[in-house]
Structures are given as C-alpha cells and as structure tokens.
Amino acid sequence: MDKKLDNMNEKLDNIDKKQMTKVLVRADRSDVATLSKNIQKSYKPIIVKEPAKALAMIKLRDPVKQGLFYLGEVIVCEAVVEIDGEQGIAVIMGDDADKVLDMAIIDAAVKLGVFDDYQKLKELEKKQNERLMQENAMTLNTMVNFTSMDGEAPDDLAANKKA
Template sequence: MNRYERTRVLVGGDPGVAQAIAAEIEEICEVEVLDAPREELVMVKVRESARNSLFYLGEALMCSCRVRIADAMGFGYVLGSKRNAAYNLALIDAAFSSGEEFERMPKWEERIEKEAKRQRDKRAKNRALIERTRVDFSTMDGDA
C-alpha cells in the first residue's frame, strides 16, 4: 500500500487504528517533534466545471504536524480540529518513510489493510442501499 492509500484509509477510518499503531511506534522509536500539532486555515481550491477554471471557495480549518524518526520526516494533515489525528498520521508516515523494517510493520500493514477492507465493505453496503431506490425512467410509459 502506498503513502496516499495508507493516509486515505487512516484519515477516513476508525481513529483507534491510527492511535494504536502510533502508540506502538512511540514505544520503539525515538520521535522528534519538529512542528507540534497546530490548527491552521487553508484555502479550498475548486474547479468550476462549465469553464474548467479554478477558484478559491473559501477557508477551511485543518491541523498539521511534522515529526522525524531517524532521518525520515513524517507529515500529518487533517481537516478540522483533530490534533491527535494529525500527530498520529505524522508518526505513521515517518515510520513507513524511514526505510527501516520494524518487527511490527507487517502487523501494522495488516491492520491498515483490514481497515481498508472494512471501509470498502461499508461503501458497498451503502451503494446497495442506494441502488434499491433507483428509478429506471426508461420503463415508464410516455402516453400518460
């Protein structure tokens, strides 16, 4: 699983998964916090579909954090005011970016994969619920 997919799963999933993995990383690694978790405002860029042009919709609150494990930097960015989530993401990012083969890394990858599967199953279930209510207008009689 690459960095983008891993981050997507951890941000959109159960926060307990990231918390547990981050706690294990803190136990076995020396973590240097470069930028403590803090709240920031970022501009939200949107593409307008009619003209295909970009514009700024407005500002959004986010939390960011930056840590270092050995020579690897880790970054955590989360929308909203979730400082712990940003810190946990930064720790996990640094551990996976470090290039070191931690003894527990296969276990962490397995937990992230399990969470990804849970999210996929939940989306499939929601799609199935929506599909039950879909109306096929081509079967309606136009003579009415």
C-alpha cells in the same frame, strides 16, 4: 538513503502513499493510535510542530470551463514530527490533534522504512470498502428509475396534442 526508499517501495508494493493516507484519514482515531503506538515502542518521535489548527482553501475545477476556482475555506489540523532524522507530516480536515500527530508519526516511520503494519492497513482498507459498499447499496435502493418514466412521456405528449 536509497536503501530506505527501496525498502519503503518494496513494502508499499500493494499500497501506495496516497492510498495509505486515504485509509488513515478514514480510519477511526483508535486504529491510527494503535499503529502509532506500535512505532513508539521502538522509536522516540520528536515533535517538530505541535498539532495546530489552520485554514486551507478548497480548490475545485469547473467541469464546464475546466478553470480552477476556490470554493471556500476549511479547518485543518497539521503536525510535523521527526524520527531518526526523517520528518513525518500530516494534515487532515477537522481538528483532531491526536489523530494528526499519530498520522505524522506513521508518515515518518514509513519514510524511515521501519513501518511494519501494512497488513493492518490492508485490513482497515477492506473494512472501509465493505462499509462503503453497504452505504452505496442502501442509497441504491432509493434511486429513481427514470427509464420507466421515459416510456410514458411521448404518449402523454401525443395525447395532449390531439386534445
């Protein structure tokens, strides 16, 4: 068991579990399916829990009082699989049953220490970051520069007081 963890940690040195999940959630269904199919060529996953819809509460922290509160509910899809005794679990927002099942298979393969497509994950992450930067650049073009307005405000106020 320790050998599996060492193997997993060695391969995950550049990408941690949280980061990997983030990449998979943002990835297209076809990319996740490709990663899953590569695993299924060598291993036969057993579906422990079929993909199913559920409701999950969205918890947020109030920025002023720092208290937790529930914003509302969101539909999620969840699945559990097993590969050679290792369980893989996935939960994503929405109702994409195929994607959540593929993500659970990938999770089980990572836990088992047999997932080898870390380079593909890094490529997906790079593409996602590039797309995010493009979207941010487009949004930045529409941003209002309030500092130019600040220079005008005191003069306008002074003129109004004299009148």
